Amino acid sequence: MPSILGHNFIAGGRSATGDVTLHSLDAASGEALPYSFVQASEAEVAAAAEAAAAAYPLYRSLSGERRGEFLEAIAAEIDALGDDFVALVCRETALPAARIRGERARTSGQLRLFAQVLRRGDYLGARIDRAQPERQPLPRADIRQCQMALGPVAVFGASNFPLAFSTAGGDSAAALAAGCPVVFKAHSGHMASAECVADAILRAAEKTGMPAGVFNMLYGSVGAWLVRHPAIQAVGFTGSLKGGRALCDLAAARPQPIPVFAEMSSINPVILLPAALKNRGEQIAGELSASVVQGCGQFCTKPGLVIGIQSAEFAVFVRAFAARMADQPPQTMLNAGTLKNYEKGLAALQTHPGIRHLAGQPQQGRQAWPQLFQADVGLLLGGDPLLQEEVFGPTTLLVEVADAAELQLALQALHGQLSASLIAEPADLPQAASLVALLEHKAGRLLLNSYPTGVEVCDAMVHGGPYPATSDARGTSVGSLAIARFLRPVCYQNYPDELLPKALQNANPLGIERLVDGQSTRAPLL
Amino acid sequence: MPSILGHNFIAGGRSATGDVTLHSLDAASGEALPYSFVQASEAEVAAAAEAAAAAYPLYRSLSGERRGEFLEAIAAEIDALGDDFVALVCRETALPAARIRGERARTSGQLRLFAQVLRRGDYLGARIDRAQPERQPLPRADIRQCQMALGPVAVFGASNFPLAFSTAGGDSAAALAAGCPVVFKAHSGHMASAECVADAILRAAEKTGMPAGVFNMLYGSVGAWLVRHPAIQAVGFTGSLKGGRALCDLAAARPQPIPVFAEMSSINPVILLPAALKNRGEQIAGELSASVVQGCGQFCTKPGLVIGIQSAEFAVFVRAFAARMADQPPQTMLNAGTLKNYEKGLAALQTHPGIRHLAGQPQQGRQAWPQLFQADVGLLLGGDPLLQEEVFGPTTLLVEVADAAELQLALQALHGQLSASLIAEPADLPQAASLVALLEHKAGRLLLNSYPTGVEVCDAMVHGGPYPATSDARGTSVGSLAIARFLRPVCYQNYPDELLPKALQNANPLGIERLVDGQSTRAPLL
DSSP states (O other), rough: OOOOOEEETTEEEOOOOSSSSSEEEEEOOOOEEEEEEOOOOOHHHHHHHHHHHHHHHHHHHSSSSHHHHHHHHHHHHHOOOOOEEEEEEEHHHOHHHHHHHHHHHHHHHHHHHHHHHHHGGGGOOEEEOOOOOTTSSBOOOOEEEEEEEOSSSSEEEOOOTTTTTTTTTTHHHHHHHHOEEEEOOOOGGGHHHHHHHHHHHHHHHHHHOOOOOOOOESSSHHOOOOOOOOOOOEEESSSSSSHHHHHHHHHOOOOOOOEEEEEEOOOEEEEHHHHHHHHHHHHHHHHHHHHGGGGGOOOTOOOEEEEESSSHHHHHHHHHHHHHHHHHBBBSSHHHHHHHHHHHHHHHHOTTTEEEEEEEOOOOTSOOOOOEEEEHOOOOOOOOTTGSSSSOOOOOEEEEEEHHHHHHHHHHHHEEEEEEEEEEOOOOOOHHHHHHHHHHHHHHEEEEEOOSSSSSSSSSSOOOOTTTTBBOOTTOSSSSSGGGEEEEEEEEESGGGGGOOOGGGGTTOOOOEEEEEEEEEEEOOO | OOOOOEEEETEEEEOOOOOOOOEEOOOTTTTTTEEEOOOHHHHHHHHHOOOOOOOOHHHHHHOHHHHHHHHHHHHHHTTTTTTTHHHHHHHHHHHHHHHHHHHHHHHHHHHHHHHHHHHHGGOOOOOOEBBTTTTTOOOOOOOEEEEEOSSOOEEOOOSSSSTTSSSSSOOOHHHHHOOOEEEEEGGGGGGGHHHHHHHHHHHHHTTTTTOTTEEEEEEEEOHHHHHTTTTTOOOOOOOOOOHHHHHHHHHHSSSSSSEEEEOOOOOEEEEEEEHHHHHHHHHHHHHHHHHHHHGGGTTTTTEEEEEEEHHHHHHHHHHHHHHHHHHHBBBBSSSHHHHHHHHHHHHHHHHTTTTTEEEOOOOTEEEEEEEEEEEHHHHHHTOOOGGSSSSOSSSEEEEEESSHHHHHHHHTTTTOEEEEEEEEGGGGOOOOHHHHHHHHHHHEEESSSSSSSOOSSSSTTOOOOOOTTTTTTTTSSSSSGGGGGGGGEEEEEOOOOGGGGGGSTTTOOOOOOEEEETTOOOOOOO
């Protein structure tokens, strides 16, 4: 197993002045692993934020090419983390090795995607309005705009993605790509894994000559200190609604409020249309149950609500789906706390008078048993909060609506979502059109004949959506647009070429697409 | 004078169920004008927000071409508001007729700029990642992303721009362009002017077939009700730090927090470099004093802090500048409250032991007398809050620094700004380069040998900046990028052409620039 020091990462060095010791656990057995970690003190949190602030002026002014080399070097270091690393992550999270290897590739892949974005240069949003000295009644000055890094960013590791949404995960990659140094709070569920990845980042920073403080990592319950620190200029978070909202409230109450992008709570409705159920109900039951239990239901995009229209086909589907769900084996969850929350969530569903249990072994033991429930549509229409709450784990809830009109009402009752999926045949599409307009208001990502688990990392992905799916529907935490959360526009009036950023210089030395006098062009200015 | 009903504008009709009556005043005399207005009741605020919500599904789904026609129709109606309208605005604001005519042209001009943006289509941010069914280990689905309207937007009228930042001003134009219906809170200082403009908007809405509720307007102190209403999805505000922060706090405390773009407080530092003072100190004194007193100093971008380096040239400049400021005539402010605040601001400066009064007649009477003060640099370096506070009106503060190093420290001590200006000759530019990197952190707009008053409405303008200049440095409230504040991304996975927005259809029927598989292109997809 890798050697683990357990000290905080500050300004390129290691620090452990605190007096609280934390332990990493084997997720399957609950036993302590032979690794201990020293929770950061308030002074260490401040030192990390200040290290990030000290790195910021140099780091943000590096060329996109240089930052891209850094991201690619991190990717190479992460790809090189070997089988002992994979085994360690598996022990800390109970996730299978194949998943961890896949997540490793996804993590390095998204770092490389951001490196491409940096070379492409469209994130710079370059706009040039040239001077019009002869304009009447007043001349126009030369004005040029581009995007620059917001400042040091605090990133919170997610429990359920020890690699892809943790240390060098999506939020860190987006912030580093933007030119923002990062202070990362390691998740308590995989601190040893985090240390290995942080070491990889520091090796990459050294190889590519990045400033000390470009990446810092803290252990322990230090989130409030971090978000309150005046040097921090934005926050990225993936986790619970309660945790995310608490950070939003802290950030909004600062003397200088800062933006928080928190990805929090979504039940990801899947709507089953009649012709699809008629033609391939059995197949849908198989696919949907696989999506619900994938990764033990521990995905932000797990389908937590399945809606169908009352019909013989839907009744057949419900039986097939219940049979599939009953067949699913139990799985080990990420940690004991997650299992406990799952049990609480199930208990709330089981004791609700309007909700019936359709399938699943009684929940017991150290693993999570998949479950299927059915709720009266009246609960959804009446605003019952239980139907809007994400239960993290391998369970989902069926709702039967009377007809297409009630389906509209049921969807209108939903809170904001990360995703909304339609399962439909061509014969269903006329009905689908009116649903799409409604689902666009509710979710960041709309799927047709796909299931929401499995979030592609690409330019067009939106992993975001209206509250409470996230704290700000204007962002995404997956895909290359995630960089926009950590950028702000600056404009230059009447500046000579030599004082302008390269993105805005006459010759267009970066060769990027620019909006010049309202026209998109790569041409240099004469 | 125009006929004024004084009722709230809700869902295309007029409503006055409240029991608080407000009066419009002649700004110069303080006398009541023959217009009364009925403050909206809480129920009317709700009705306006719900009217906007009812209009939203249709309005946001109209083509950019249709929304552009609406904006252009508003522009034409505003251009047609005649001399009696100009006279009315002058009476309510004490601003001169030439300024109001200019502002009318600016207001219609920015509506037309947004119509161009809608036709250009780059605000849609179209991104397409095509399916890769053969990809290993997993196929990639077809994923397409574009921007859509956030929902109903609450806009607060600004005291100092009765047209360009009020009823049909920048925030309303940006929201309407984005596809967001607007609920506008009229400023108490120019309610009759607001009614004329709201009438113009409603005529344009009718002519172009817009849904009732696309634009609503309320009178009175109804901001808190409006921001708290669940239908409202974003807020645009221009005004004081206290008022803007209060709205931010309300918005952040909602069950569903919403974004607020508040443009609040900036002292717009102007830095005078040595060679410029040596070559044209007298000219700078004239230009700078003109900028300080323009519009009676009632611009968000008024230079409120002037910094120079100790030298014989700076001493000469200070004398020339003081002489110019002493020569400026008094002007009438927007309203009695503004004058009172100006007097308070002057009193705080006058009684501060570290601040000296250099020029200006004793403040008295109904007009604002221009003033010049000088503060010890130690106050800035020591974080004295008085030096960071905007005093709205024709006054500014000089600070002398010992040398280039102290200049850096002084600029580091500044809070966030809308603008920062360097006055420099070619010989100063080597020193300017290091200042630019620092000013980029502090301000949204950097100027060279220009003065910050006079904000061009164009694609490249940034009228924004770090807190407290605004509540979110990632936005601008002037220029075409202002539309981005009111948009959110949505993506479509595996959707057929007929269910996709036009921006994302294979044939590219809008003919817009799209990012397809990482390449920018207008080509249709095969």
